Amino acid sequence: xxxxxxxxxxxxxxxxxxxxxxxxxxxxxxxxxxxxxxxxxxxxxxxxxxxxxxxxxxxxxxxxxxxxxxxxxxxxxxxxxxxxxxxxxxxxxxxxxxxxxxxxxxxxxxxxxxxxxxxxxxxxxxxxxxxxxxxxxxxxxxxxxxxxxxxxxxxxxxxxxxxxxxxxxxxxxxxxxxxxxxxxxxxxxxxxxxxxxxxxxxxxxxxxxxxxxxxxxxxxxxxxxxxxxxxxxxxxxxxxxxxxxxxxxxxxxxxxxxxxxxxxxxxxxxxxxxxxxxxxxx
Numbered sequence: 132x133x134x135x136x137x138x139x140x141x142x143x144x145x146x147x148x149x150x151x152x153x154x155x156x157x158x159x160x161x162x163x164x165x166x167x168x169x170x171x172x173x174x175x176x177x178x179x180x181x182x183x184x185x186x187x188x189x190x191x192x193x194x195x196x197x198x199x200x201x202x203x204x205x206x207x208x209x210x211x212x213x214x215x216x217x218x219x220x221x222x223x224x225x226x227x228x229x230x231x232x233x234x235x236x237x238x239x240x241x242x243x244x245x246x247x248x249x250x251x252x253x254x255x256x257x258x259x260x261x262x263x264x265x266x267x268x269x270x271x272x273x274x275x276x277x278x279x280x281x282x283x284x285x286x287x288x289x290x291x292x293x294x295x296x297x298x299x300x301x302x303x304x305x306x307x308x309x310x311x312x313x314x315x316x317x318x319x320x321x322x323x324x325x326x327x328x329x330x331x332x333x334x335x336x337x338x339x340x341x342x343x344x345x346x347x348x349x350x351x352x353x354x355x356x357x358x359x360x361x362x363x364x365x366x367x368x369x370x371x372x373x374x375x376x377x378x379x380x381x382x383x384x385x386x387x388x389x390x391x392x393x394x395x396x397x398x399x400x401x402x403x404x405x406x407x408x409x410x411x412x413x
Contacts, residue, residue: 132178133402134164134280135315136195137188140238143195146188147177148315154192155185164316165200166367169263169279174318195238197282197316198261203368204231204310205358206257206286208300210348210373217381226349226357231286231371232305239313239404243287245388246306247411251290252388255374256332256340256396258325259284260351261316266364274355277364280318281325283398284371285311285332285406290380290387312369314402322400325351330375332396334388340396342375 136143137154145157145164160177161168168174208227209215215222237243245252263279286304293303322328325344332340344350349357354370364370379386388394390410397403 132174132318132321133315134318135197135313136164136199137192138195139193140195140241143199147182147185149182154188155182156188157185163199164197166202166365169261169366171263174263174279178318193238194240194314196236196312197314198312198367198369201233201236201367201369202365204233204235205368205370206231206304207349207354207371207373211342211346211375212348213346213376214374214378214381217376217378222348226354228358228361229300229304231301231310234307235305235310237308237311239283239311239402240406241308241311242409243311243394243406244308244409245390245411246289246292249289249291249411250387251380251385252408253288253290253379254332254334254339254388254394254396255286255288255378256330256398257284257286257371257374258328258330258344258398258401259312259369259371260325262364262366262368262370264366266355266359269356269359271352271356274352275319277355278319278351279366280316281322281401282313282316283396283401283404284369285394285396285404286371286374287311311404311406314404317401328401329399330397332377332394334394335392339379340375340377342377344372346375347372
């Protein structure tokens with residue numbers, strides 16, 4: 132299934148994408164797409180619905196983040212060897228973890244507003260996944276049992292805040308609109324092996340990133356297990372898994388985003404995003 136949330140910001144309704152690429156409303160089945168819906172038995176029940184019997188949503192409504200009530204976003208840094216190299220950093224021996232504030236979450240096609248004082252705003256296409264049931268001290272061999280599904284994430288970053296202001300990366304990763312998420316959550320049964328997915332990103336029609344999740348240093352199963360040994364993961368939590376090479380920071384000289392730029396990005400089988408970059412205004 133491809134689960135989604137559509138409608139005005141803050142008033143999204145639950146839905147799914149049918150086999151013909153049309154949005155079907157799920158409001159009569161669930162209150163929202165949140166952690167309570169992501170348990171295996173709930174997803175199995177939704178999967179048995181005949182999508183053609185659900186109300187058809189006409190037109191092209193705004194797409195919101197596909198999951199509501201997200202408790203936390205955990206991000207994995209330097210998880211592609213060639214990206215670590217372009218960043219001038221050593222390959223990690225263990226996953227590098229940081230957080231993005233939940234206030235950063237944005238619809239997949241909503242504008243990205245650069246933060247006040249931004250000078251080095253950058254792009255990062257990533258595979259994200261959503262936890263479907265409580266995970267604590269999970270063994271890697273069973274780790275994918277705790278994943279509800281996968282989605283596209285753009286881990287937009289303000290590099291000056293991230294790398295030049297002291298302290299941890301979270302400073303440059305958490306400004307409002309810096310986590311475009313969606314357009315939909317694709318359940319794991321439809322995705323299959325998450326380590327065989329192509330990723331790409333364009334800025335103003337120019338391809339900047341091309342990669343495949345096969346080149347991750349730490350795969351999804353390892354990440355679930357690893358993170359669960361440091362904190363309890365709850366249904367609806369999001370983990371985003373790192374980016375392939377081609378970020379603006381890695382160019383010589385670096386190339387960063389400016390107001391008016393347009394990003395397009397996607398992950399194989401998980402849909403596409405499009406964001407216009409805008410300057411911060413009071």
